[in-house]
Amino acid sequence: MTRLPLSVVVPARNEAETIEAVVRHLLSMDWVDEVVVVDNASDDDTAKLAAVAGAKPVYEAQPGMGHAVRAGLAAATHDWVMKVDADLEKFNVKLFSEMVAARESHIGLVKGDWTDPKDNMPMTRLLVKPGIAWLFPGLSGLRSPNTGIYLVNRSLIAHQEIVGNYAADLDIMVRVYAAGAEVIEVDIGRIEHDMRDVGHYNKMAETIMGFLLDCKDTRITEELVVFADKARDVLEGCTGLCALRAKSGALVTVYLGDAGSKEADALQAALAPWPTARVLPLSEKDEFEPKGPENRVQIITTAPLVHTVAEDVAARLVLQGVVGNAPLVIVPPDDQGAYVADHGFDMTPVLDVKSSALRDAGLPETRQPREVFSSLENQENKA
Structure with a gap:
């Protein structure tokens, strides 16, 4: 099998004392092709020393994992x-x-x-695992959904959108899962961390709880499928929701029925x-077959296609056991x-995304903060 190249990212804040040894140790591994050290608003020589050791230094001024x-x-x-x-x-990097x-x-x-014999993982046991489940x-x-050591295929997710706080590792996991790819675990041994105080866990809990509540609101595992004769209807009607x-x-x-048109190209861009x-x-x-992990689909269509497309596809998905709105x-x-x-x-x-798309398609821009829709089910009930 062809060997896939790999980059290692090391977030670091004021790690001047150890960063050279960390970088050299990583670069000595035959599976590492590159080490990127992110100097996260350090006030010491972390970035400079990382570069000396052979890493690619990156400076991020805004503190936060x-x-x-x-x-x-x-x-x-x-x-x-x-x-x-x-x-x-603290780890057996091998x-x-x-x-x-x-x-x-x-x-x-x-x-x-990984496991720590001195830490019974209260955050994982009491909040993260129940919330994720x-x-x-x-x-x-x-076993360890919030571990901060992992290997990810970044091409699968919009990594530029992950949250800026401690919940970033969870966000990456959830995004990979929602994209339909598999998430697995590998045992990397035992370590011993320094004991953490209650205040540390309180702050972590607040951050993670906020992230989990946001996940519920975004319905990230529900696929959105749109059927339309004209890209213009999508651009004007639901570009924002998409x-x-x-x-x-x-x-x-x-x-789209007019895929390849100027309007379709603007939507794709x-x-x-x-x-x-x-x-x-x-x-x-x-x-169309659902790619998501939980078979949850929401369908949108333009009025002329309601009965010929949306209902047919929805009926097929229902027969397949797909849950959807x-x-x-x-x-x-x-x-x-x-x-x-x-x-x-x-x-x-x-x-701004919607306005730019309309402009690129040569259509009138809009700054309306809401997109409105009509429920097919409700309209049929009225009839």
Whole structure:
């Protein structure tokens, strides 16, 4: 099998005393092709000494684990990236090669599972594992879901969108999972950390709880599928929702009857920053199969296609046991009022994305903060 190149990212803040030894130790491993040291707002010579040892130094001025990880993932040369801590003297780094050996095409994330005989992992036991099991049943079997040592295929996720705080490692895991790739664990041995006080755990708990609540709101494991004759209807009707879901990490697929048109190209460019989004010809609609881990799908379609596409696809998915919401109809301008809006979503975080897409397509821009839709189910009930 062809050897896949690998970058190692080391977030570091004021690690001048040890960073040279860490970098040299990593570069001595035959599975390491590059070491990226992210100097996270240090006030010592961390970056300078990392470069002397052979690392690629990156400076991230904003303190926070997530900010450092984002910077490291962006700077890495290779798609497969291992993230490790700067305190490598506590680990048997040779065991990290087991994570490298575990890579396969269907795997997107390899977690390093380690144990500490002096730490009963209260945060993992009492918050992280129950929360993850409740929100993402397919990840409930992980022993160390919040471990900070892992190997990830960054090409699968919008790594530039991960949270900037301590929950970044969880965010990466959830995004890989939502993208339909497998998350596995590899035993990397035992270590002994210094004891942490209650205040440390309180701050961690607050950060992680906020992240888990956000995950519930974003519905990251629910795929969004759009069917439309004209890209213009999507651009005007639901570009914001598509962008918002893709930004969060959800899978988004748009099928267009005019794929290849100027409008379709503008939509594809708007969604390009997020690897979980794709634009395909409408002729391929019957080939749609859920890629997500939990078989949850939400369907949107334009009014002319309601009965010929959305219902057929929805019926097929129901027969396959796929769980999903009722299809939503994009509400284009309609003088007859055939479709009355009964759903709305706040698009404020992606207004610029939608405006740019409309502008690139030669269509009138909008700064409306909400996109509204009509529920097919509700309209039929009224009829």
